[in-house]
Amino acid sequence: MTDLRKAVERFWAAAEARDWAAFADTLSEDVVYTLPQTRELISGRERYVRFNREYPGDWHLRVERVVAEPGQVVTWTHFTVGPEEMDAISFFTGDGAGRISVITDFWPEPYEPPVGREHLAERY
């Protein structure tokens, strides 16, 4: 179970390197990927690797933060696609054999702060 953090680190390094063989090697054959914001679900290693391989744009990522327990890991990653920047938060669950079996991704977007809290919050 303790290998999951390393698997997740290899997952992101392989994605950035477009090394799809190394990327696939971090995944369970029956990996399930979900995006709660769009309610999309992708099942299986082959489809999920293809989803990443086909993802459009010259995207690059850096890992901002990793929080890991033996069986689950969360990452905060920062993506750039040309001038565009975005953050992703990903929850990973392991299969007990050091591979990733479940990934749940969130892609929060910028928004304007609601009025009425300017007395408490500053902008940065």
Add this chain to the structure above:
Amino acid sequence: MTDLRKAVERFWAAAEARDWAAFADTLSEDVVYTLPQTRELISGRERYVRFNREYPGDWHLRVERVVAEPGQVVTWTHFTVGPEEMDAISFFTGDGAGRISVITDFWPEPYEPPVGREHLAERY
């Protein structure tokens, strides 16, 4: 350092109970709260408690998931405000004395899936 997970669990239970004394007790006096999506920052326990106490609406929360290391914790919480539902992802850092010193919150919103990946993704 090992108390941070418990502090975070008390933080969410106290928020749901509107027990602002218990809530404040989980926080460092110089706690810093940031919202990267709006680039808002709130400094200090008093202001941050007030921000939560004044937050409008009859909101309720349940904790969906906790991932904890000794010095940092991530939670995925689900909020309801009447018929509205939303998820929050919160990164917590501890002050080494069992209190929360940094909180970074993300509030991802639903969006329509981009076209061109219907051959890989199903909707749920």
